[in-house]
Structures are given as C-alpha cells and as structure tokens.
Amino acid sequence: MKFKYNWLLVAFCAVYVSCAPLKKKTGDSNSLPATALQPYGRFVINQDQNLEMVSSAMHFGFSFKGKQCQLFASIPNAGGHNYLQYELDGVYQKRIKVATTSNDPILITAPTEGNHTVWIYKATEAHTGPIIIQKITGDNLKSLREDKGPLIEFIGNSITCGAAADPSEVPCGSGQYHDQHNAYMAYGPRVAKALGARFVLSSVSGIGVYRNWNSNGPTMPEVYEKVDFQARNPTRWDFKMFTPQVVSIALGTNDLSQGDGKKERLPFDSASYVSTYVTFVQVVKSKYPKAQIALLSSPMINGKNREKLQNCLTAVKTAIDAASPSDKPVALHFFQPMRARGCSGHPNVEDHGILAQELLPFFRQLVK
Incomplete structure (x- = not known):
C-alpha cells in the first residue's frame, strides 16, 4: 500500500520571515490586504507582507457585498500548480487550481446580490508548497474570525x-x-x-x-x-x-x-x-x-x-x-x-x- 512521502523540491521565491500574529492592516472597504486576514492553521507572513498558506486545510474567511469579489493568489514555484477550495455562504463549492501561467485574480461569484461570506481553504499539504495570498478586492470587504469554540x-x-x-x-x-x-x-x-x-x-x-x-x-x-x-x-x-x-x-x-x-x-x-x-x-x-x-x-x-x-x-x-x-x-x-x-x-x-x-x-x- 503506497502512502507516498511527497518530497517536492520547491524553488521558493518568497522568503519565510515570520509566523507571528498578523499586524492588522485593514486597507479600505474595497481592498483587503493579506495582513488583515485571520488565518487558521500553519502560515507565514513573507517579506512582501503576503500570506503564505502552508498546512493542509489552512483557512481564512471574509465577507463582501454584491455578486463578485477577486482573490489574488499565486505560487512561488515556476511551472507548477496548487489548489485552493472554498465555501460560499456556508456551502462548499469546489477546488480552484492556482498556477504560475496566469496573473489574473480568482473570481468568486455569488448567485445573487447582497452580503456574502467566503472561507478559503488550502486543498493540499505543506510539502506541496505554499499558496501566496496578496489581497482580496470587492465591495464592503471584512475579514472574518471563526466563532469561539474548542x-x-x-x-x-x-x-x-x-x-x-x-x-x-x-x-x-x-x-x-x-x-x-x-x-x-x-x-x-x-x-x-x-x-x-x-x-x-x-x-x-x-x-x-x-x-x-x-x-x-x-x-x-x-x-x-x-x-x-x-x-x-x-x-x-x-x-x-x-x-x-x-x-x-x-x-x-x-x-x-x-x-x-x-x-x-x-x-x-x-x-x-x-x-x-x-x-x-x-x-x-x-x-x-x-x-x-x-x-x-x-x-x-x-x-x-x-x-x-x-x-x-x-x-x-x-x-x-x-x-x-x-x-x-x-x-x-x-x-x-x-x-x-x-x-x-x-x-x-x-x-x-x-x-x-x-x-x-x-x-x-x-x-x-
């Protein structure tokens, strides 16, 4: 039975500099920087003040108003790919492939106007390499904290x-x-x-x-x-x-x-x-x-x-x-x-x- 120890030789372009609590930079209501997010799981804030999602199912949440918002995500290993997955308004949606071949943001679209919540998860494990989050853009953006609980x-x-x-x-x-x-x-x-x-x-x-x-x-x-x-x-x-x-x-x-x-x-x-x-x-x-x-x-x-x-x-x-x-x-x-x-x-x-x-x-x- 093969339970593979996946040692990927990832050429990290980003430098690990901190895994300390984020200094909250809220920006304006139309742009949410990585430093305003409240991550759960293992993460790193790199020298560019971007959030590197490290561990399996590492996640963060935010809310927006309207029908669409944009997530700016990338990976450091040229020619590679990784995966996110997300919930919209409490309902699981799908996996999203993140590759180095596109600089376009990931579009998250809601079926109706109004206020919506999104939770982003890393679908893969730490050894696959980090997924780098730069910012989120949209209307009336707010970072979410998980409910207190065990x-x-x-x-x-x-x-x-x-x-x-x-x-x-x-x-x-x-x-x-x-x-x-x-x-x-x-x-x-x-x-x-x-x-x-x-x-x-x-x-x-x-x-x-x-x-x-x-x-x-x-x-x-x-x-x-x-x-x-x-x-x-x-x-x-x-x-x-x-x-x-x-x-x-x-x-x-x-x-x-x-x-x-x-x-x-x-x-x-x-x-x-x-x-x-x-x-x-x-x-x-x-x-x-x-x-x-x-x-x-x-x-x-x-x-x-x-x-x-x-x-x-x-x-x-x-x-x-x-x-x-x-x-x-x-x-x-x-x-x-x-x-x-x-x-x-x-x-x-x-x-x-x-x-x-x-x-x-x-x-x-x-x-x-």
Missing part, C-alpha cells in the same frame, strides 16, 4: 491530509500526487464541523513515528516543530498561535508498511515505535499542557498488523498515563478496517465521510 489539532499522514481522495478532476494514476488532494473533505475537518469545533491539520504524506513509508526519516517527531514540516527549514512554528483542547494523533500506517519494494525494509520494530511515540507525545504535551491527547489507529491496517498497532498504542497510552498521572488520561480509538476506494489505497471523499461518522461519538466525549 479547537482540535489533527496530526497524521496522507490520510489526515485528505491525499489521493478526490479523483473527480484528475483520475487516479495521472497528473501529480497533489492533484487528488482534498483536505476540506478529510475526516478531521468533517468531525470538527459536525461538532461545531475549529480545527488545524498537522499532516504529511508518507510520514511515520520512527520511520516513513519508504525511508527512515525525517519522521513526524523530527519535523513537527518546523513551520512547514521540512527538516531543513530553520523557521519553527509558534505554538502560541493556537491552543487546541484536543490533539488527535494518527501515525502508524507508514511505520508498518512494506515500503516501495525497492529500498531495504527491516521488520517493524515495536519497541522503537513505542519509545519514539512516547517521546513525541511528551513533546506535544509540552506545547499544550492542558490538551487532551487522543491516539487513533489506522483504518488501512488489517490482520495481525492491526492487532500489533493496537497493542503498541495501548503501550504508549500506559506509559504516558503513568508518567503524567495528574493529566487527563490518553484517549484511544481503534478504527474499523476499511477497504479504501481512493487512489493508491487511500480513502476517497466518501470513505472520509464514513471515518468521520465513526469518530464522532469518540470526539464528542472529548470536546466540550
């Missing part, structure tokens, strides 16, 4: 990214890896929306706890503190930007995988997996001391490996609970096995809906 951080791999889930525009087996990404429809955002919660995704395709899909690293514990999950990037994420009530971690599919069949792959080392996982959870807890930690298994693993993963996660919980007896006990959820229908053995959009429904009772007990 925040869930979903840490995981390609499944959490919503990778390979949506072949509706580019069929499986064609195009590039991120052409079938749909982070908005992944299980995490769907669980959060159903519970009236907010969310951020910290996920990378092919990544694992102590080894990846087809490599020994860098693994999630090695890149989690980097703003874009790239080991070589010196810029670290500011964990004071968001304070999740629940941190969900779903890692293990790639540790247990057989790899790409080309590189040497040693048998799964349960001791290394458990010890590294325990250390990683302790790092997460140091960032969010009051957060409830939830560990998820994998719907893609069946048979003996499924039992092996569940035993390992139980061992992680036991170790963390013993080390922090005054904290909330670690919560566990073991997925029911799934025969995934997306590309390269991943869940598709409909499968993510099934996963979200399975998870709702579990997260409902954790989110207050």
Whole structure:
C-alpha cells in the first residue's frame, strides 16, 4: 500500500520571515490586504507582507457585498500548480487550481446580490508548497474570525491530509500526487464541523513515528516543530498561535508498511515505535499542557498488523498515563478496517465521510 512521502523540491521565491500574529492592516472597504486576514492553521507572513498558506486545510474567511469579489493568489514555484477550495455562504463549492501561467485574480461569484461570506481553504499539504495570498478586492470587504469554540489539532499522514481522495478532476494514476488532494473533505475537518469545533491539520504524506513509508526519516517527531514540516527549514512554528483542547494523533500506517519494494525494509520494530511515540507525545504535551491527547489507529491496517498497532498504542497510552498521572488520561480509538476506494489505497471523499461518522461519538466525549 503506497502512502507516498511527497518530497517536492520547491524553488521558493518568497522568503519565510515570520509566523507571528498578523499586524492588522485593514486597507479600505474595497481592498483587503493579506495582513488583515485571520488565518487558521500553519502560515507565514513573507517579506512582501503576503500570506503564505502552508498546512493542509489552512483557512481564512471574509465577507463582501454584491455578486463578485477577486482573490489574488499565486505560487512561488515556476511551472507548477496548487489548489485552493472554498465555501460560499456556508456551502462548499469546489477546488480552484492556482498556477504560475496566469496573473489574473480568482473570481468568486455569488448567485445573487447582497452580503456574502467566503472561507478559503488550502486543498493540499505543506510539502506541496505554499499558496501566496496578496489581497482580496470587492465591495464592503471584512475579514472574518471563526466563532469561539474548542479547537482540535489533527496530526497524521496522507490520510489526515485528505491525499489521493478526490479523483473527480484528475483520475487516479495521472497528473501529480497533489492533484487528488482534498483536505476540506478529510475526516478531521468533517468531525470538527459536525461538532461545531475549529480545527488545524498537522499532516504529511508518507510520514511515520520512527520511520516513513519508504525511508527512515525525517519522521513526524523530527519535523513537527518546523513551520512547514521540512527538516531543513530553520523557521519553527509558534505554538502560541493556537491552543487546541484536543490533539488527535494518527501515525502508524507508514511505520508498518512494506515500503516501495525497492529500498531495504527491516521488520517493524515495536519497541522503537513505542519509545519514539512516547517521546513525541511528551513533546506535544509540552506545547499544550492542558490538551487532551487522543491516539487513533489506522483504518488501512488489517490482520495481525492491526492487532500489533493496537497493542503498541495501548503501550504508549500506559506509559504516558503513568508518567503524567495528574493529566487527563490518553484517549484511544481503534478504527474499523476499511477497504479504501481512493487512489493508491487511500480513502476517497466518501470513505472520509464514513471515518468521520465513526469518530464522532469518540470526539464528542472529548470536546466540550
């Protein structure tokens, strides 16, 4: 089963200079600069004071009056492309391809006149490269803040990214890896929306706890503190930007995988997996001391490996609970096995809906 660790060599033209809170520049009512937006998820404000959307499903909202507004978006890698997706008045619309071949703004059109709300999401993951937002133009523009409520951080791999889930525009087996990404429809955002919660995704395709899909690293514990999950990037994420009530971690599919069949792959080392996982959870807890930690298994693993993963996660919980007896006990959820229908053995959009429904009772007990 191929859960690809998509190391794209992106030639960044923009320079990462800050991931600090935005200095609000409101402009006038007909132009909303990037610095006036209120982003959720991992982002960077570059030297041009533009917003770089980094992580999966990173999002921001705004309102406008009339029938149309214009979103000025670009990508730094020449000849490449990326994807946004958006809601209009609370209803999901579609994915939008962002390429370097056009300088025209993205037009967002409403069916009627009046006041409208828009939420823009990054459809792809951090390793696909950033999408740069310069400004929005239109009438009576206002930046939106999400309603106050519990925040869930979903840490995981390609499944959490919503990778390979949506072949509706580019069929499986064609195009590039991120052409079938749909982070908005992944299980995490769907669980959060159903519970009236907010969310951020910290996920990378092919990544694992102590080894990846087809490599020994860098693994999630090695890149989690980097703003874009790239080991070589010196810029670290500011964990004071968001304070999740629940941190969900779903890692293990790639540790247990057989790899790409080309590189040497040693048998799964349960001791290394458990010890590294325990250390990683302790790092997460140091960032969010009051957060409830939830560990998820994998719907893609069946048979003996499924039992092996569940035993390992139980061992992680036991170790963390013993080390922090005054904290909330670690919560566990073991997925029911799934025969995934997306590309390269991943869940598709409909499968993510099934996963979200399975998870709702579990997260409902954790989110207050």
